[in-house]
Amino acid sequence: METKTSHLRSEEMILNMGPQHPSTHGVLRLEVELDGELIIDVRPHIGYLHRCFEKHCEAMTYPQIIPYVDRLDYLASMYNEFGYALAVERLAGIEVPPRVEYIRVIMGELQRIASHLVAVGTYGLDIGAFTPFLYCFIEREKILTLFEMTCGARLLYNYIWVGGVSHDLPPDFIRLTKEFIVTFKPIIAELNNLLSYNKIFIERTANVGILPLDTAINFGVTGPNLRASGLKWDLRRDDPYSIYDKFDFEIPVGEGWHGTVGDCWDRYYLRMLEMEQSIRIIEQAIEQIPDGDVTSAIPKRIKPAEGQIYSRVENPRGELGYYIVSKGGLQPHRLKVRPPSFVNLEVLGELCKGHLVADVIAILGSIDIVLGEVDR
């Protein structure tokens, strides 16, 4: 008997993931083209958080911009300030005291740990493991408490200023940071046992969303995502800024521990390894930190000479660059940010092709974007 199926229409389904969705890590809309559960294409739609940051900067003096810089990558505010202060200092030729440099590095690396903890925790959440997320947040809370006692804020700090930092470290800070490091080291091992080496977790992430090195370079991917694909590229080592050349630390790269180099598990696990390295840097910085005044080099008025600068730092998510053009006024003539999340997000469509719906979430989580920075 002949069955007639020609009249049955078959078509791809377009699924709008977001802007309100539990796992898009903010207000991101993914237009997912599906054939059953199989993905044909993923098109990210961004701009829901756009707030004219760059244009706004042209109307503000250099120090006024710092609070806005906080709001770019709100999980790594300290590092955004660090990068911005560095760029303006280079532009205006300001030397900062050594104690300031050490404070900035300690803050930056603590921020990196806090940011990676969110990345790792929410990644577990994406895969369906709820508990590691809260374990990560307990630790992040301790770091935020350290920040709070330093500058009064827990998320958006306005702490690192051009030419210095707003306050010196509080008296207990060094002791509490040392205590935190001692308690945090075993936590990494615990998280690894709970999540990283879990059989189901490995099944879900290994060999999923493989990012080959040449694709990563072509798309301009930076940070842990690039290193997970196997390239030892870290601006702290390859284009040293501040005092990073004084510290002894390693740059972990993806080795395809459970699958192929550059898969989701590599990207995830690299963040675990980076947290260990950040701890090493903090330990050394705490040992070496000199005494001194932290506000002495802060200028009353910042009026750089005419010129331009591109200054970049290794933010927890990759290369954060500030391009500033000065026409000699109190405000920048143009300020352009090169946000790592925005550039890293571009590669999503490439990674998702041929995977299943559940993998979109796994891949997006492993790229670790912050929408505040994608949209600016």
Place this chain on the structure above:
Amino acid sequence: MIIFEYLADLFGAIPAAFISGILPIAFVVPYALFAVYWERKVSAHMQDRLGPMRTGWHGYLQTIADILKLIQKEDIVATAVDKPLFNLAPILVFAGSYAAFAAIPFSSAYIGANVDLGMLYIIAVSGLVVAGILMAGWASNNKYSLIGAVRSAAQIVSYEIPTVIVILTLFSIVGTLNLYELSEIQSSNIFNWMIFGGNVIGWKKIVLIPLMFAAFIIIYLTTLAEVNRTPFDIPEAESELVAGYHTEYSGMKFAMFFLAEYANMFAVSAIVATLFLGGYHSPFGYLGNLLGISWLVPVEQFFWFTFKGLGFVTVQMWLRWTLPRLRVDQLMTVCWKYLIPLSFVIFLLVSLLMVL
């Protein structure tokens, strides 16, 4: 004596059937309220939190407050839904999971309906849940719901196969599908429990024990999948599909799905306990027999039954808050490539053993 017979003597068969049919509700609803509370506390303590603490002593009244809130909520029905199906689905899902309680023996004095094919009846009736979930997913006119429903149907249908094979294995040992008789076979001694080979004696029992352990693990995994719990909760995977098939539901209809999920959790736990862990029988003997108070024995049995059931429910919660979620293809792999062949092998070995 079974309560039904006692009531039938008093009032006649039809009112007796009615009363003894109502009784499980008196158990299921308070149980579900407790289980929701329990799940919150278990998850909270696993995550270094306290969980609900404000409503009543240690938050005891929290779920009651939640249900009151859900009853008062506006019942939102989107304009593009298929209304009759949309309204019917939660009722069907709850009916399916509640109907399973009819054939479960809670103690030697109480079983809703002493059916000869009790086990088959339960399997058949829990099939209703699939229909309800598919209905909900289709009627919601939401893509997430649809994907969730299709996943759920595929999952439940697949995982019923190893469940049934394991039940067949048990059938080949004891020769009955009546859960009441099955429980009675496992009486008097912990080594009469099916996990230790039931009432089989001699060398066969020693061979049976490892096979029964394997069968027990298989049926525990498959029932976990049938109630859509982590690591098999892909139909409602909240990080991918928002809430799966019940994305569009709110208020009391949502509560029905919620209640059905918890009722189902207990139903499958009870089935596993009845099939393998002696049903309502105590592992130690009864205080009632010791003191010579005969009515105490069924009460103790009821306690042991709830204890075993809640124990399994707690393990389900423990797994949920520890493990990540499988992907849909991996879920099918686990079922078709591992569980089904393994259960077939166990079935063949056990049948062979019983023929010898």
